[in-house]
Each structure stands twice: as structure tokens, then as C-alpha cells.
Amino acid sequence: MNNNLLTVTSPLLPPLEEFIPYLQKIWDNKWLTNNGEMHRKLERQLAEYLGVQYISLFTNGTLPLITALQALEIEGEVITTPYSFVATTHSIWWNKLQPVFVDVEPETGNLDPRKIEAAITEKTTALMPVHVYGNPCDVDAIQKIADKHHLKVIYDAAHAFGVKINGQSVLNFGDISTLSFHATKTYTTVEGGALVCHSAEMKQKIDHLKNFGFAGETSVVAPGINSKMDEIRAAFGLLNLKYIDGAIANRKRITELYRSKLQDVRGVRFLQDMNGVTHNYSYFPIFVDSERYGMTRDELYELLKTHNIYGRRYFYPLISSFEPYCEYTSARKENLPIASKLAIDVICLPIYADLAEEDVNRVVEVIKNKN
Numbered sequence: 001m002n003n004n005l006l007t008v009t010s011p012l013l014p015p016l017e018e019f020i021p022y023l024q025k026i027w028d029n030k031w032l033t034n035n036g037e038m039h040r041k042l043e044r045q046l047a048e049y050l051g052v053q054y055i056s057l058f059t060n061g062t063l064p065l066i067t068a069l070q071a072l073e074i075e076g077e078v079i080t081t082p083y084s085f086v087a088t089t090h091s092i093w094w095n096k097l098q099p100v101f102v103d104v105e106p107e108t109g110n111l112d113p114r115k116i117e118a119a120i121t122e123k124t125t126a127l128m129p130v131h132v133y134g135n136p137c138d139v140d141a142i143q144k145i146a147d148k149h150h151l152k153v154i155y156d157a158a159h160a161f162g163v164k165i166n167g168q169s170v171l172n173f174g175d176i177s178t179l180s181f182h183a184t185k186t187y188t189t190v191e192g193g194a195l196v197c198h199s200a201e202m203k204q205k206i207d208h209l210k211n212f213g214f215a216g217e218t219s220v221v222a223p224g225i226n227s228k229m230d231e232i233r234a235a236f237g238l239l240n241l242k243y244i245d246g247a248i249a250n251r252k253r254i255t256e257l258y259r260s261k262l263q264d265v266r267g268v269r270f271l272q273d274m275n276g277v278t279h280n281y282s283y284f285p286i287f288v289d290s291e292r293y294g295m296t297r298d299e300l301y302e303l304l305k306t307h308n309i310y311g312r313r314y315f316y317p318l319i320s321s322f323e324p325y326c327e328y329t330s331a332r333k334e335n336l337p338i339a340s341k342l343a344i345d346v347i348c349l350p351i352y353a354d355l356a357e358e359d360v361n362r363v364v365e366v367i368k369n370k371n
């Protein structure tokens with residue numbers, strides 16, 4: 001029996017021999033970091049690939065979130081989602097701002113625009129939604145609220161590399177969007193990330209902030225951080241960009257396979273493609289209705305592990321239940337019924353570009369047979 005270890009994700013690794021010429025170039029240049037040739041090239045190629053105007057590379061996907069809040073000079077309270085990776089809320093904390101949690105939509109797990117206005121106070125200055133699993137938020141409804149209340153919108157688009165709404169990059173909505181290129185993400189530079197903004201002035205400001213605030217050799221204009229991407233990882237990103245379309249096509253095929261094989265399983269829900277959206281198929285979450293399925297999510301999660309299949313409970317626990325945030329009024333479970341339910345129902349199944357069809361079948365058989 002084929003019982004190899006399956007994890008939720010496996011990194012997109014380009015052929016090693018193709019990486020060597022990039023390294024040779026870096027060695028020839030003797031330029032390892034600080035806006036080198038690879039860095040400049042990757043910014044240009046990503047802007048083109050993603051269909052955005054201004055992009056700045058970062059050393060990971062957390063620092064662009066922190067820097068976005070700093071660059072937009074956000075104060076007071078920031079409305080955000082508990083159904084995300086902790087970095088989303090941590091970025092608010094690092095700016096000494098107050099996160100305010102609002103519940104999510106049951107269909108997507110994205111921040112629910114219908115619930116935002118009730119959480120707005122005179123201290124609210126920004127919204128920080130997340131395109132969970134790469135499914136776009138209701139960007140029009142969110143922008144309407146932001147315009148009405150004069151709020152900035154920062155999208156955590158860590159999952160949304162390459163996602164489009166009616167042909168338009170999802171990164172072009174809101175004031176700033178951020179990406180993560182961590183090894184577990186659909187497109188990776190090992191560690192890495194980026195920030196997308198919509199004016200040359202803002203990009204300039206961001207580029208100063210990610211380089212200690214240096215605006216010139218002898219001038220520091222703000223207390224910036226060091227969040228520069230180095231040449232080796234930029235080169236890795238350039239090479240991986242050649243493979244990303246193929247990787248996303250494979251993920252789509254795997255998603256369709258899962259969907260067709262799981263459609264008759266009682267008590268197991270999964271997400272469908274959204275109208276007009278170009279998806280990246282970055283995750284394949286299932287939501288287990290324990291009563292109808294006959295087993296709890298955690299029982300299924302443990303059962304999968306006995307078959308050497310390691311799913312991930314993204315997102316469980318909710319950010320709002322972690323120690324730094326659990327005492328907030330907005331963190332109360334009564335305030336977040338939908339997110340709380342999704343968090344106890346969800347398992348993200350293995351999905352990555354070179355996941356074999358027989359491995360998908362193996363996962364599905366365990367879910368179907370329940371033993």
C-alpha cells in the first residue's frame with residue numbers, strides 16, 4: 001500500500017540546475033542585497049505578472065502588514081478578522097493600535113461587510129480584511145463602508161497571489177495589499193513578501209520604511225525597519241515565476257478532483273469557484289458538520305494522521321482566542337459565532353503542484369470510509 005507522508009503543502013521548488021546560473025550571476029555581481037539586479041528585476045516582473053503598478057519586495061509577509069499601517073499613519077482602532085493567521089492581528093499590535101474583531105461570512109470565511117459598521121467608533125481609522133484561501137472579499141461593499149466613514153483599507157492578500165476579479169488583480173483594491181511568499185504559499189521565495197500600493201509617492205515612502213527609513217545616504221526620514229529582500233531569494237523568485245502558471249493549473253486540477261470525489265459525502269462542505277474570479281487554488285478547506293458526517297472534525301483530523309495524512313486546521317484556534325487578544329470585548333465568542341463555527345469545522349487537505357492523483361484518492365478514501 002502506498003502510505004507515504006502527505007502534508008498540507010509542499011514547496012514549489014524549481015529545478016536545481018536552473019538555479020545555478022542565477023547564483024553565478026550574483027557571484028559575478030558581488031551584490032548580495034540592497035536593491036540589486038535580481039531585486040529590481042523581480043519587482044518589474046511581478047508587477048507585470050500580477051497586473052499591478054507599484055510593488056515593493058519584503059523579507060517576509062508580516063513586515064509589509066506592519067509597514068502598511070505605519071505608512072498610512074493609522075491611529076486608534078483597526079477593524080479586522082479573527083479568522084486568519086496570527087500575523088494579521090500582530091501587525092496591528094506592533095503599531096500600538098487596537099485590533100477590533102468582526103465576524104466573517106459563513107460562505108467564504110472573509111470579513112463580513114454587513115457587520116463592519118456596528119463595530120465602527122470615533123477611533124476607527126482602518127479596516128484590515130483578509131482574502132481567506134485566496135477567495136476575494138466583497139471588495140465593493142468594503143470600499144463603500146470605507147468611503148462613507150473615511151477609513152483606509154489594507155488587505156492581507158497573503159493567500160491571493162495571482163487572484164483576479166473580472167480580470168482585475170485583487171491587489172488593486174483598497175489602499176494597500178500585502179503578499180506572503182513563505183515556503184508554504186502558492187508562490188514562494190523561501191521567505192519573502194511584498195506590498196502593493198497605488199502611487200509612486202507611496203511606493204517611495206514604503207521603500208524608505210523597509211530600509212531603516214533611509215531616504216538618502218545621510219538622511220533618515222522615519223523610524224523604518226530592515227525588511228529588504230536579498231538577491232538570492234529574489235533570484236529564487238524570478239525562477240519560480242516561470243513555474244507558477246503550471247503550478248496553479250495543477251492545483252486547479254487537484255481541486256476539481258477533490259470536488260468531484262467529495263461531492264456525495266454527507267456532512268462535508270467545500271468551497272466552489274466564485275463568479276468572475278480567477279482563482280489560485282491555494283488551499284482546499286473542507287468543513288465537517290459532525291452531526292451529518294458522524295464524526296467530529298478533530299476525530300477526522302486524527303484519523304487522517306493515522307494514515308500519514310497531515311491536514312491543517314486553518315484557522316483554528318481563532319486569533320481572538322490567543323492570549324494577547326482574548327480579553328478584548330470584540331474577542332468574545334458571542335461576537336464571533338460564524339468564525340467560531342468555521343474554526344471548529346475546518347480542515348485544509350493536502351494540496352500542492354506535484355500532489356499525485358493517487359494521493360488525492362487516498363485522502364478521499366479515508367474521508368469516505370471513516371476508518
Ligand SMILES: *Cc1c(COP(=O)(O)O)cnc(C)c1O
Binds near residue numbers: 159180
Ligand atoms: C502566511 C501569512 C502571513 C504571514 O506571512 P509570512 O511570510 O509567514 O510572514 C500573513 N497573513 C496570512 C493570512 C498568512 O497566511
